[in-house]
Amino acid sequence: MNAPLQIPQSAIAKPRLQPRLRRPLHAPDFAKVLDTLGAWVLALVWIAPLLFALWAALQPSGSALALDFSAPLTFQNFIDVWNAVPWAGYFINTLILVTLILIGQLVLCTLAGFAFARFEFRGRDALFMLVLLQLFILPEVLIVENYAIVAKLGLFDTALGIGLPYMASAFGIFLLRQAFKSVPIELEEAARIEGCSWMAVLWKVYVPAAKPVYLAYALVSIATHWNNFLWPLIVTNSPDTRPLTVGLSLFGAPETGVDISVISAATIMTILPLLVGFLIFQRQFIQAFLRAGIR
């Protein structure tokens, strides 16, 4: 799974067959110095908003914008946020929502992906085109009617109501279909000869073979739905179901007059779990997005 990001090191490490023609070997490499400088400046600019927020969150309320870097750091803002809103509740709601969606997606997309990859039947290809079309008909765009449907089903303001529209993910079906298609048919035949049923073949041959794809898809799904905002905003109405992003938006709106230090603290609290997860599983995360993006 780590292969693609590691290829170049070994490839570049090959001995050069031709001497460099354009400049002598020991002269300072200005282009490289410029590259390094540029890359660093851009990297610092890119994480500056995050660093400022982190620093602001640790400032006493009201003084963050004073930009006094000698001021003592405090965790008071985090305590204030924790006490001001049902943060633990939002956190649990997000956790439930993300888990629910992921389980639904894994089950539905596995079954459908398997059908598209290994079953022959009339209308399959036309159906697959319809599924692909859903990559473009975003659930976000259909908010008006989806809201009506969720309300009719009596699922307004429930975790299921937020999650249901995302479970039959066209993207997941597509990814798993590709993964299942690349499984050698001999493996399946061997299992069939041993008397495995279709379900057993799926469970014992295909699912284990597609493990890296599952991991990639799971990471992308978690990140997407942890961060999703517009749809949960529409179908939630109470602190009992509201996810973190919606809680944060209600809390952080500037016109509520909340201090920037407190907003920063709330923001940091919202993103911290995902951020820490990202920093720990960085390579897998980037790989996951890569794999997920190559359609």
Add this chain to the structure above:
Amino acid sequence: MTRLPENNRPQNNLITLQKRRQALYGWMLMAPALALLSLFAFYPTIATFFSSLFSRGTTRHPSVFAGFENYGDLFADPTFWTVASNNLIYAGVTIPVSIIFALIMALWANAHIPARSFIRSAYFTPTILPMIAAANLWLFFYTPDLGIIDRITGFFGAEPTNWLGQPETALAAVIIVTIWKEAGFFMIFYLAALQTIPPDLREAARIEGAGRWTYTRRVLLPLLMPTTIFVFVNALINSVKLIDHLFILTKGGPNNASKLILYWIWEMAFAYFDRPHAAAMTMMVLLVLGIVAIAQFRLVEKRTHYR
């Protein structure tokens, strides 16, 4: 199917039976996903079209068939033109600028540079943040007088600016946040593509006397074209989808100066409870996305050798 001799019939029947069973299993496996896709993608698309054809019902005047009147209303509404042109500017700036940033980032993240993995993470981190959180982070920059930007410009003697509160800069402020958020994501795809390009090519180009710029323009960019198309389509979809930060930064204001289509749809449907016009607007977005989808399928079909 070729006709089989009479004595092979039993086997033939067996094959048909097996085929039928395959089809049945196939449909059964697909059923749950298909049901949900129908419920939350196909049916709502059709339902949206229907509600866009009816007038807005009130208790006194029930909803009646109005033909394309809702569409006509939208075209007559100056807000529509403002919002549509805002979204065009939004797409027209965020797409190319994010792509250029993504390419530069990928080239740097792929080069031999000290602390490369830190640099790569720094570029990528905004991708995993919620748009709402990104908006909060940027508030700290945009706040008039006290924000980071005004501090810096103030240092050089400039007047404080209400970046989010004046029509001239509100949309630009929103665009910057979007670029910041998505460039690192697109970088990943370029990074993947760059790593499939053999380093010998660069060496060959150098021997031919091609400078760095020539190499980039004549060798690298053409090889990265499929990635660019993929990223372009994603960026295009994002230019419809990424509107969450409006809720924090500008709420589409001032005076619609930073309002984007999806935000407007939300506003019509859920703030003004005007579903028919929201549906008409949604239909137009779906039409554009559908054209993009078909164009991309065509393109992919032509390039099947590449997959």
